Amino acid sequence: MGVIGGGAGGLFTARLLALRHPTWQIEVFERLESRGTFGFGIGLTGAALAAVESVDPEAREAIAAVAFRFATAEFRLPGGTVGIPGFHRGVAIARSQLLTTLVDLARQVGVRVHVGHDVDVDDVRRDFDLVVAADGVSSSTRQRYQDAFEPTVVEGRGRYIWCGTEAPLDGTVFTPVRTPAGYFTAHAYPYAPDRSTIVVETDAATLERAGLDGFEARGADPAESDEESLDVLTEAFAPMLRGHKLLGNRSRWFRFRTVQCRSWVHGNAVLLGDAAATADPSLGSGTKLAVESAIALADALDTDAPLDEALSAYESARRPPVERLQGWALRSQRWWDSFPRRMNRLxxxxxxxxxxxxxxxxxxxxxxxxxxxxxxxxxxxxxxxxxxxxxxxxxxxxxxxxxxxxxxxxxxxxxxxxxxxxxxxxxxxxxxxxxxxxxxxxxxxxxxxxxxxxxxxxxxxxxxxxxxxxxxxxxxxxxxxxxxxxxxxxxxxxxxxxxxxxxxxxxxxxxxxxxxxxxxxxxxxxxxxxxxxxx
Incomplete structure (x- = not known):
């Protein structure tokens, strides 16, 4: 079996199948180094951790050992601050640390993980009986066989930028800041005692009025961060940052893409995780989606059924909960899109x-x-x-x-x-x-x-x-x-x-x-x- 994409979904799928089928040859191909991956910290909900523990207690323990735990959240609003004590029942972890841990766990059970290795989808399909395409929202597999998968990709209205900071936070913080250009809203949470992820959201009109809408038009290098926006936002959120700066890692404004596919299966290839379906990050369930899909695929392959029947069973079982979660995520996205309009009315x-x-x-x-x-x-x-x-x-x-x-x-x-x-x-x-x-x-x-x-x-x-x-x-x-x-x-x-x-x-x-x-x-x-x- 070949897995394209060394994110959480692909690596966990490889480990699960290696545990259940020790004689299988399983290889993972990831084009990026784990420590060079995009992003900062990610959250793992209590439900995601419970799903991992139900099938692989050792993996759950390994992740928990290097993760950061917090529970509280608060809204810091113009009208006052309100806390949500039991908001987060999971953990947060540096994305690079999570991937490094999952690579180690996969290799421990015999999976060959090729990091920094770009592959051609057609070559992998020829070399392996089964190909799991867990290659993300911009999946090359989905694009190559789009006539079979029939994807739809819809961009949201809001604009996001993913940042980091060394400012410590006790828990999740949601806070809007009003600037002369309009509102910017921060979704922030810690993933280490001195590290936090901050996602800032705004609308296109505010971005244009602030003069921060031209970064992409300048033809910036893909590895470059929008430093001008980071400087402006550092000043805007100074009270929360307490003297620290916002840090970039290929940080630039983007619109979230909701991916759906008419089919997840094409021959011996199957889509998994963000390659098959995405959920707006404001719901905080992206990793949960990938982990639960990995478990469902492993369960479907844990039978004597022919491969095509097993893959069809996986899609039939998994599609309803994925679409339900996508529906929740879309409502969450639209709520945040209009957040500044309601916060002064309530x-x-x-x-x-x-x-x-x-x-x-x-x-x-x-x-x-x-x-x-x-x-x-x-x-x-x-x-x-x-x-x-x-x-x-x-x-x-x-x-x-x-x-x-x-x-x-x-x-x-x-x-x-x-x-x-x-x-x-x-x-x-x-x-x-x-x-x-x-x-x-x-x-x-x-x-x-x-x-x-x-x-x-x-x-x-x-x-x-x-x-x-x-x-x-x-x-x-x-x-x-x-x-x-x-x-x-x-x-x-x-x-x-x-x-x-x-x-x-x-x-x-x-x-x-x-x-x-x-x-x-x-x-x-x-x-x-x-x-x-x-x-």
Missing amino acids: APAQVAVAFLTRAGAVALDETLESNADVVRAAVAAWAGVGIDGVPHRRIADWVVGRPLRVGDRQAPSRLIDLARRRPEDGLRFGGPVTVTSGDPWGPESDRLVDAAREIVRDGPDRVVLLRGAEDRQAVLDRVQVAERIRLDLDVPVGVTVGESDVQDVAGALVAGRIDVACLGAVPATTTPSGERGAW
Whole structure:
């Protein structure tokens, strides 16, 4: 078996298969030296470590021995600082150290690892019965056989730059800085007592106003860092850096690329890790994605099935969880893209809860269990009550049971059963507006904002109601669009939901994404187009 790419996914796959199949000849080809790899520290979630331990306790122990452990996170916002005590249950480690450790672990079980060795994909396919292409987001294997894999690569709107610093941090820090050009937001975390990774994010307009958008146009060497941007950002984040500078390692502004493929298998070649699918780094699950895919591939090959059937079984088993995680990551990406717009509208604790629930992966009551003080403070700020007035459990039910007043009308709760509602009672709705897009900042949502603007122009006391498909993903989509309308127009917005969506409704309310949710079918008293009207 030949593995192209000596990242975490490729090396761990090679080790697992060598452990399970000692007679196999397994070789890994990596074109970069481990200590010359791009980046600084990377995070390994508790789930990623648990996955490693479930199949290879020795590897888990070796990684933990050289990793740095921390647990806390905090948002440092203009309105104050809020901590998230149990945020990170994993470790962080220098990327070069992780790869060096994995190379050693692979070689210990007989894997031949060729570092600094570039190979041709076709040659590897001819020389080995099985080729695992773990060659990253710019996979040459995927590009060579793109007619078979049918990849789609979508660039995000935000701009990122990956930096390092010798400034020590106690835990993860999220902090925005307002400059004359606009906002820059840092995602920072330690990976050693005196080493931290800092990813800075902004938008294209801010980058242009700051005069930092011309580095690529100057035809810089691929190994060169954008020193001008590093200097500007060092000054902007001086309070956090405490006298230290931002350091570069091929650091330059980029847009994250979300990779998806119609197929992961072509003959005896199979894609793995970022070569097959990527997830926005704001979710912090890239290495987890690769490790779990390595385990799934090893499991599929651990049978007597023919190779083509085994590879097909791997893809069938692994694709659903990968696509689910990509969906969470995309929601996280879009939340961060619009982060500066919401941070001054919410109390710091609400921002923290909005962050924790941004992807739809964690329910409000589940968040309460791990971060009770933060969640109760956020709910108190949202409800306008003292924290003593917020319950200690079943907080979602309490949230949706709060009344809502719009103008001179009031609903007794934030979850309204349309089948039992009388037109003369409670809120006055406008619309409904049908949501079909999952992108709250795309052209389709621009049109929805225009439709909402017309609704409230006809009656400022109306709640704009968004409807759509009944599945949970569609509900989360229109919740995102609802927040966009609230941010743009500063008007109350509701969404149609199902009875099983109470947790999502509660989280969306506290995070300032919606004002109310409606159960049941929209009455037939709306306008024939279904896009305007009042009822």
